[in-house]
Amino acid sequence: MTTVATVWRKNPIIAAVRQVPLYVVASLIAVLAAFPFAFMVLASFKGQGEFLANPFWLPQDVTLANFGGLLTPQFGTYFLNSIIAAAVTVTATVVLGTLAAYPLARMKLKLNGVVLIIFLAGMMVPIHVTLLPIYVLTQDLGIFDSLPALFGPLTAFSLPITIYVMVNFFRQIPEAIISAARIDGAGPWTVFRQILLPLSGPAISTVAIINFISVWNEFIFPLILLNTTANYTLPLGLSDFSAQFRIDVPGTMAALVLASIPTILFFLVAQEKVVSGLAAGALHGE
Numbered sequence: 001m002t003t004v005a006t007v008w009r010k011n012p013i014i015a016a017v018r019q020v021p022l023y024v025v026a027s028l029i030a031v032l033a034a035f036p037f038a039f040m041v042l043a044s045f046k047g048q049g050e051f052l053a054n055p056f057w058l059p060q061d062v063t064l065a066n067f068g069g070l071l072t073p074q075f076g077t078y079f080l081n082s083i084i085a086a087a088v089t090v091t092a093t094v095v096l097g098t099l100a101a102y103p104l105a106r107m108k109l110k111l112n113g114v115v116l117i118i119f120l121a122g123m124m125v126p127i128h129v130t131l132l133p134i135y136v137l138t139q140d141l142g143i144f145d146s147l148p149a150l151f152g153p154l155t156a157f158s159l160p161i162t163i164y165v166m167v168n169f170f171r172q173i174p175e176a177i178i179s180a181a182r183i184d185g186a187g188p189w190t191v192f193r194q195i196l197l198p199l200s201g202p203a204i205s206t207v208a209i210i211n212f213i214s215v216w217n218e219f220i221f222p223l224i225l226l227n228t229t230a231n232y233t234l235p236l237g238l239s240d241f242s243a244q245f246r247i248d249v250p251g252t253m254a255a256l257v258l259a260s261i262p263t264i265l266f267f268l269v270a271q272e273k274v275v276s277g278l279a280a281g282a283l284h285g286e
Contacts, residue, residue, distance in 0.1 A: 173199055
């Protein structure tokens with residue numbers, strides 16, 4: 001017997017009205033999250049006088065002069081250094097983290113738990129504690145004030161979260177798939193390369209996004225390990241740019257807009273791969 005309450009719940013109009021508060025709250029959160037980026041973009045198209053007169057309003061006289069002032073070899077060098085540091089670090093982190101996560105997740109070894117705890121303990125080590133030892137180590141290795149000085153520390157601090165994500169993902173893969181491969185004669189390396197890696201696209205994309213954003217925005221290690229302007233990464237270069245042109249807010253905002261483009265593009269591309277990978281996994285599971 002259909003009751004009034006059941007009809008009330010199943011009515012599409014009533015159901016839509018009940019969702020209005022959720023949409024309102026979600027819209028407010030979205031506006032708050034997008035406001036800093038919108039402010040940065042709008043300010044980058046204003047002149048200095050217009051920005052000081054109306055900092056929070058739409059630009060009346062759109063200008064590209066702020067972006068034109070950034071078309072210098074120095075800014076291009078900052079950009080290229082950040083791309084190199086991010087590409088090397090993310091690649092090394094994904095490769096090493098995936099290789100380390102495989103035995104920790106799928107092989108029954110006595111020290112697996114201890115080793116995993118040691119890796120995860122790396123997430124609890126403050127970066128500032130390691131600055132002096134890393135500085136001395138790079139001096140001893142003769143790589144101080146060069147991009148290779150960043151590769152080791154950035155990779156090391158990116159590995160714990162990478163291993164944590166990959167271990168949990170590998171553990172969720174059904175044992176029946178791996179057992180079937182072993183019955184067909186596949187060894188550990190074949191299982192890893194032909195089964196686990198193709199299935200782990202969503203997890204790899206996730207850790208790649210996390211690590212890329214972290215490395216791209218890293219400031220403290222370049223500040224300590226780099227001394228020459230030609231070796232500066234983008235965050236360090238933007239800091240120098242802001243210190244040199246601290247009154248030119250629109251110029252600084254234009255530099256920040258350009259600096260954020262690779263992060264946004266990488267996120268959009270990797271996010272699409274995550275969604276497609278999850279959809280493929282759902283179809284295979286049918």
